[in-house]
Amino acid sequence: xxxxxxxxxxxxxxxxxxAGLEAVRQWREKFPETANRPEVQIExxxxxxxxxxxxxxxxxxxxxxxxxxxxxxxGTVHRLSEEDLASFTSDSKSAHGWGVAETLQMRSQLxxxxxxxxxxxxxxxxxxxxxxxxQVVEDAxxxxxxxxxxxxxxxxx
Amino acid sequence: xxxxxxxxxxxxxxEGGLYIGLENGKAVEIRLDIYEPPRFxxxxxxxxxxxxxxxxxxxxxxxxxxxxxxxAAYALENALGVxxxxxxxxxxxxxxxxxxxxxxxxxxxxxQAPDLLGKESALELAAEAPEVVKTALRLKKxxxxxxxxxxxxSVHPVNVCVGGFYSWPEAKALKALLPDLEWGxxxxxxxxxxxxTLPYPDLEIDYEFVALHHxxxxxxxxxxxxxxxxxxLSIAEYxxxxxxxxxxxxxxxxxxxxxxxxxxxxxxxxxxLNHEQLMPNxxxxxxxxxxxxxxxxxxxxxxxxxxxxxHFYEEAIKLINEYKPTGPAHVELKLKAGEGSGATEAPRGLxxxxxxxxxxxxxxxxxxxxxxAQNLPRIEADLFALTPKLIxxxxxxxxxTAEHLVRSYDPCISCATHFLKLKVxxx
Numbered sequence: 001x002x003x004x005x006x007x008x009x010x011x012x013x014x015x016x017x018x019a020g021l022e023a024v025r026q027w028r029e030k031f032p033e034t035a036n037r038p039e040v041q042i043e044x045x046x047x048x049x050x051x052x053x054x055x056x057x058x059x060x061x062x063x064x065x066x067x068x069x070x071x072x073x074x075g076t077v078h079r080l081s082e083e084d085l086a087s088f089t090s091d092s093k094s095a096h097g098w099g100v101a102e103t104l105q106m107r108s109q110l111x112x113x114x115x116x117x118x119x120x121x122x123x124x125x126x127x128x129x130x131x132x133x134x135q136v137v138e139d140a141x142x143x144x145x146x147x148x149x150x151x152x153x154x155x156x157x
Numbered sequence: 158x159x160x161x162x163x164x165x166x167x168x169x170x171x172e173g174g175l176y177i178g179l180e181n182g183k184a185v186e187i188r189l190d191i192y193e194p195p196r197f198x199x200x201x202x203x204x205x206x207x208x209x210x211x212x213x214x215x216x217x218x219x220x221x222x223x224x225x226x227x228x229a230a231y232a233l234e235n236a237l238g239v240x241x242x243x244x245x246x247x248x249x250x251x252x253x254x255x256x257x258x259x260x261x262x263x264x265x266x267x268x269q270a271p272d273l274l275g276k277e278s279a280l281e282l283a284a285e286a287p288e289v290v291k292t293a294l295r296l297k298k299x300x301x302x303x304x305x306x307x308x309x310x311s312v313h314p315v316n317v318c319v320g321g322f323y324s325w326p327e328a329k330a331l332k333a334l335l336p337d338l339e340w341g342x343x344x345x346x347x348x349x350x351x352x353x354t355l356p357y358p359d360l361e362i363d364y365e366f367v368a369l370h371h372x373x374x375x376x377x378x379x380x381x382x383x384x385x386x387x388x389x390l391s392i393a394e395y396x397x398x399x400x401x402x403x404x405x406x407x408x409x410x411x412x413x414x415x416x417x418x419x420x421x422x423x424x425x426x427x428x429x430l431n432h433e434q435l436m437p438n439x440x441x442x443x444x445x446x447x448x449x450x451x452x453x454x455x456x457x458x459x460x461x462x463x464x465x466x467x468h469f470y471e472e473a474i475k476l477i478n479e480y481k482p483t484g485p486a487h488v489e490l491k492l493k494a495g496e497g498s499g500a501t502e503a504p505r506g507l508x509x510x511x512x513x514x515x516x517x518x519x520x521x522x523x524x525x526x527x528x529x530a531q532n533l534p535r536i537e538a539d540l541f542a543l544t545p546k547l548i549x550x551x552x553x554x555x556x557x558t559a560e561h562l563v564r565s566y567d568p569c570i571s572c573a574t575h576f577l578k579l580k581v582x583x584x
Contacts, residue, residue: 013216047312050267050294051301102280109283110291130201 004155005059006035006148007043007052009066009100015131016074016124020065021046022133023122023144030145034152052103053110061116061155063148066100068121075136077143078121079151085119118151120144175559177540177547184544187537189563202523207233207514208319208490214510214525215313220263223256223304224503226317227378228525232510233319235393236497237490244482245321246378251331251480252307252317253377253501254473258300258341259311260504261424261462261469264567265348266293269459272561273355289351296344296466299337303473306330321487331477338474342438345466349442352463357456358558360546362539364453365418366426367399367531369502375434375468376427377502383430384420385451392500395509401526412531419535422506422528423566424461425452436475439468455539456565462504492518503528505567529568536566 008024011017021044028035028042035042043055056062068078085101104117122144125134160178178186198217202210214229215222227249234241241249266289267279276282283290301311307326308314316322364385369392371380382390382398390398399420401410414420429451432443443464452461498511506528513522539562547555 046310049312050263050297051311053294054298105280106283106290109280110287110294 001039002061002156003039003041003059004152005041005043005055005062006152007045007048007055007062007064009045009048009052009064011046013130015127016122016134016137017067017127018133019067019122019124019137019144020120023065023120023141023148026141027145027148031149034149037156039156040152048103050103050106052100053107056107056115056117059115061118063118063120063151063155064100065120065144065148066122067124067127069124069127072123074123074125074134075140076123077140077147078119078123079147080119080121082117082119116155118155120147120151175540175563177544177559179544179548182548184541187540187544189533189537189540189568199523199525202512202520205520207236207512207518207520210512210520210523211317211319212313212315215315215317217525217527220260221256221503221505221508222313223252223308223317224501224508225525226314227253227501228499228503228508228510229512230317230319231378231392231499231501232497232512233499233514234497235499236495236512236514237319237493238495239320239488239490241321241488242484244484245486247476247479248307248322248325248482249317249378250374251473251476252304252314254469254476255300255303255307255311257465257469257504258303258473259297260300261466262293262296262300264504265352265459265462265466266290266296268564268567269561270355272557272564273357273456273459292344292347296341296348299334299341302337303331303334306334318487320490321485323486325482325486328480328482331480335474335477338470338477342467342470342474345463345470346438346442348466349446349460349463352460353446355459357454357459358546358561360455360539360543360562361453362455362542364425364535365414365420366429366451367420367422367507368426368430369500369507370430371434373434375436375472376431382500382507384414385426385430388414392509393498395498395500395526396511399509399526399531401530410526410530411534412526413534419538420531421535422531424458424465424504424506425455426506427502428452428461428464435464436468436471438471439464442467455562458565458567490518492516496522505529506531529566532566532568536563536568 006024008021010020024044082104122137125136174190176188176190177184210229210233211226214225217225271279271282304311304314308316366385368383369376369380370383382395388398398415399412400415401412404411432450494516496513500507500509508528509526511524512520515521540559543562547558
């Protein structure tokens with residue numbers, strides 16, 4: 001049985017940074033049959049940092065849903081592999097706030113266990129402190145939920 | 158040699174840069190520029206109910222949320238004249254142990270050790286010494302697990318309230334952590350041994366050390382604010398001794414003593430002022446190290462963090478073994494208008510809060526002085542002291558040495574950029 005982790009990442013008081021958490025919450029409501037399967041493990045994670053390495057233990061595959069910032073239009077849904085993520089390397093320059101890309105790089109230095117990691121990135125419009133999810137990212141939620149559902153079925157095959 | 162400029166500091170929390178202006182081989186201007194935007198937390202707190210304050214202030218920092226919760230809770234308890242139960246106090250110390258463990262393990266291995274070992278980052282360290290990094294991650298994780306057992310989650314935990322805790326954590330969940338904590342205690346002792354072998358740059362500074370001191374325990378919560386210059390103040394008197402002010406180049410406030418001098422808070426200050434209150438294994442690790450106190454080399458704050466890591470692992474084991482919650486987890490609050498201050502030792506140093514509340518428990522005024530704001534003028538003064546050495550180095554080496562000095566403070570720039578009024582001035 002392939003065990004898959006679905007991990008929503010983001011902060012709930014920082015505008016679109018919450019997109020990953022919110023998308024996983026909505027997917028869970030929309031697709032309860034998939035979400036309740038015993039081989040599916042769901043996690044909502046604010047600022048996981050290096051703890052993401054532990055969250056990826058004991059699973060064969062993982063879908064990480066997170067907000068991203070690139071030159072794409074706000075609300076764009078990116079579907080990336082671990083290798084693709086290198087181009088999204090965080091510019092936070094902070095080891096206190098390890099980003100997903102750096103943490104996955106760190107993981108690959110520390111373990112030979114290969115797992116299939118898929119990343120669903122949501123292009124943000126704003127990440128203001130105290131702000132709500134922007135309308136453009138809210139409007140993208142159904143597409144993100146479909147993307148999670150598709151990715152998970154591909155991994156569970 | 159040209160001026161030294163680091164537009165964006167790596168491996169510090171938040172956004173800041175460093176500028177050292179040189180003229181005829183001497184430093185004429187040193188600025189730790191803070192770009193991180195002000196976060197207006199003190200403004201958010203106005204007109205919020207006092208019980209919301211610990212959870213809102215926890216959001217100031219993802220690394221030391223417990224420190225913000227604790228200083229806030231004590232300040233508001235003082236405003237109401239409330240004293241928490243001895244069991245709740247012990248649980249607060251235990252929770253703080255979790256925060257020290259995760260924060261110190263991160264700083265020692267991921268932020269500062271790469272500098273001392275000549276590595277560009279923890280990623281490079283992981284490639285060459287994966288076992289060291291695995292130990293570091295496990296040391297850190299145990300701290301996070303302890304926070305999760307008490308506060309429901311490790312980032313921005315939620316159980317602390319004004320008056321104590323919302324609920325007692327299960328003894329079984331805490332006791333289940335004991336084997337990991339025992340492993341961590343030994344790994345922390347090995348961390349001190351490793352720390353003693355690292356090559357620290359020579360730099361001795363005559364600091365004024367300032368830390369919370371408690372006669373019966375290693376100062377973390379409650380007690381008096383001691384200075385190595387002999388100044389002893391109650392927590393309520395903090396602002397009689399230490400003043401915060403705005404400086405042009407920084408979005409963070411800078412603190413100094415009432416006499417106008419800089420001072421140092423954090424692990425070196427705590428160890429130098431409070432070493433007699435260390436737990437037995439930590440005290441022995443300090444004695445075996447051969448270190449003569451006061452420790453005055455800022456780079457060697459890594460050793461102080463190592464000794465504290467031993468202390469907090471050891472104290473966590475003791476507190477879990479003694480954990481027997483009885484009675485209500487929190488005191489029932491009787492609301493009244495008042496004012497109170499609270500100070501606790503965050504991993505980076507003294508963290509002071511003061512609040513005024515009205516008769517309905519609504520916050521009318523909030524003041525938060527984080528450790529990094531207190532240390533920023535000191536970091537700039539250290540860079541002045543370091544400049545004669547930097548002159549003889551290559552530009553790349555000088556830049557790295559200066560950056561390393563800043564990182565040895567573990568500055569939390571996001572925490573320090575908190576002031577209420579933003580004033581933009583044009584030259």
